[in-house]
Amino acid sequence: MTTLAPHDLAGFVRWMREASPYLRAHRGQTFVVYLGGDAIAGTSFPHIVQDLALLCGIGVKLVVVHGARPQVEARLAAAGIATRMAGDVRVTDGAALAEVKLAVASVRFGVEAQFAHATGQRQPGGDAVRILGGNFVVARPAGVIGGIDLQFTGELRRIDRDGLRAQLDHADLVLLSPLGHSPTGELFSLNGLELATAVAGELGAGKLVIYTQQPEIRDAGGRIRRQLTPLEMKEGSWSGPPAPVLAAAVRACKLGVRRVHLVANDADGALLLELFTRDGVGTLVSDTPFDQVRRATIDDVGGILDLIEPLETAGVLVKRSREKLEQEIDHFTVMVRDGLTVACGAVYPYLADGMAELACIAVRPDYRRDGFGTSLITALERRAGDLGVDTVFVLTTQATHWFQEHGYVREGTDRLPMSRQALYNWQRNSQVLVKRLGR
Numbered sequence: 001m002t003t004l005a006p007h008d009l010a011g012f013v014r015w016m017r018e019a020s021p022y023l024r025a026h027r028g029q030t031f032v033v034y035l036g037g038d039a040i041a042g043t044s045f046p047h048i049v050q051d052l053a054l055l056c057g058i059g060v061k062l063v064v065v066h067g068a069r070p071q072v073e074a075r076l077a078a079a080g081i082a083t084r085m086a087g088d089v090r091v092t093d094g095a096a097l098a099e100v101k102l103a104v105a106s107v108r109f110g111v112e113a114q115f116a117h118a119t120g121q122r123q124p125g126g127d128a129v130r131i132l133g134g135n136f137v138v139a140r141p142a143g144v145i146g147g148i149d150l151q152f153t154g155e156l157r158r159i160d161r162d163g164l165r166a167q168l169d170h171a172d173l174v175l176l177s178p179l180g181h182s183p184t185g186e187l188f189s190l191n192g193l194e195l196a197t198a199v200a201g202e203l204g205a206g207k208l209v210i211y212t213q214q215p216e217i218r219d220a221g222g223r224i225r226r227q228l229t230p231l232e233m234k235e236g237s238w239s240g241p242p243a244p245v246l247a248a249a250v251r252a253c254k255l256g257v258r259r260v261h262l263v264a265n266d267a268d269g270a271l272l273l274e275l276f277t278r279d280g281v282g283t284l285v286s287d288t289p290f291d292q293v294r295r296a297t298i299d300d301v302g303g304i305l306d307l308i309e310p311l312e313t314a315g316v317l318v319k320r321s322r323e324k325l326e327q328e329i330d331h332f333t334v335m336v337r338d339g340l341t342v343a344c345g346a347v348y349p350y351l352a353d354g355m356a357e358l359a360c361i362a363v364r365p366d367y368r369r370d371g372f373g374t375s376l377i378t379a380l381e382r383r384a385g386d387l388g389v390d391t392v393f394v395l396t397t398q399a400t401h402w403f404q405e406h407g408y409v410r411e412g413t414d415r416l417p418m419s420r421q422a423l424y425n426w427q428r429n430s431q432v433l434v435k436r437l438g439r
């Protein structure tokens with residue numbers, strides 16, 4: 001008996017197929033997740049926990065670090081304790097620390113209970129997600145800043161990496177609270193996001209997931225950027241997520257975390273869409289660019305054929321057999337997103353004429369109008385320039401205006417190299433467009 005409406009079934013099947021490589025890839029990996037106190041207080045929290053429980057279910061080793069800022073603030077206010085700030089950092093005196101401990105404990109128990117509930121909902125009577133915790137975080141006093149003693153506000157000193165790893169072998173999930181002890185037996189209040197970042201680096205986590213109110217990053221022109229490198233983040237001017245979230249993403253990459261995902265606190269299923277679909281819904285920060293533009297190899301033949309065959313059938317591109325493609329693969333450049341060939345094109349040099357032909361230019365239909373085509377011909381023109389030619393040309397039946405918008409000018413067939421003129425297909429009657437490079 002299915003709970004899906006008939007019109008959802010095809011979508012479900014498609015989704016499962018798209019998700020299956022990710023299910024395999026994520027299994028056995030360590031992910032660190034930061035859940036701020038605002039995410040925990042939000043109405044989507046039960047859904048977030050369901051999604052995290054699903055990750056445990058497929059064999060992801062999960063460390064969840066929780067924050068408790070709004071909960072601490074509420075307790076301090078209720079107890080009538082006014083605290084001083086040193087910049088963005090709260091001074092935690094003895095009375096405030098007592099409230100911090102209560103708030104953190106209450107949040108922690110709430111998170112544990114929600115995980116038990118999530119399992120119970122999915123599988124009544126089933127085993128709850130097993131959560132472990134412990135004294136893995138060693139802290140020291142943050143000291144005196146600007147003449148103000150921060151007292152029990154602490155800084156991370158060390159993480160017991162081996163202890164944490166051992167727990168991950170025995171539990172579904174390790175839950176860390178934003179508190180650390182010192183070797184002298186004192187407890188210090190820590191910044192949960194900084195702790196999550198450090199833990200991700202220490203464990204060499206495959207991913208750090210940061211739940212945040214605002215995961216979308218926009219450039220100076222207001223355009224959303226879904227993926228960017230830490231270098232771009234440092235050099236560009238970005239808006240959207242709070243500055244500490246951006247700083248944590250950059251720092252995590254520097255510490256060796258392969259991918260940092262920013263996902264929305266309040267969107268149902270945001271984590272699943274981010275981790276199990278190619279395009280995601282949040283923001284990915286990674287040292288390895290998500291979209292690769294590179295020379296094709298023989299392994300790309302299948303992906304290129306998938307891309308161009310429908311266009312060949314429609315008569316948009318000239319037919320190429322697999323054998324011909326294999327022979328000419330060195331001429332091809334591909335754009336690959338997370339393993340999928342989303343665009344391709346080829347450069348055929350006519351060195352004696354100082355020219356090169358750009359051919360077989362194609363972008364997958366579902367990736368069009370997103371700048372892939374423009375990036376692709378930029379890469380092809382650069383490749384042609386590297387070969388020493390100063391002029392490129394294309395023959396097209398369908399994309400004349402597109403090439404014109406990229407600086408190409410219509411010319412007669414007599415502008416083609418003689419050897420190419422001999423092969424010109426008059427029946428196809430393609431238009432010739434030429435561009436001088438470096439203009």
Ligand SMILES: CC(C)(COP(=O)(O)OP(=O)(O)OC[C@H]1O[C@@H](n2cnc3c(N)ncnc32)[C@H](O)[C@@H]1OP(=O)(O)O)[C@@H](O)C(=O)NCCC(=O)NCCS
Binds near residue numbers: 360369371374398400
């Ligand atoms: C032509 C093609 C490569 C463009 O790829 P793309 O990734 O969509 O390109 P970009 O995102 O950089 O540019 C998109 C812009 O070009 C326009 N555009 C796309 N194809 C166009 C075409 N055939 N003619 C005119 N304009 C076109 C889009 O409308 C969009 O402009 P808009 O947002 O102002 O409406 C892609 O449409 C394609 O693969 N077409 C089929 C194959 C083909 O014709 N190849 C060329 C022959 S070698």
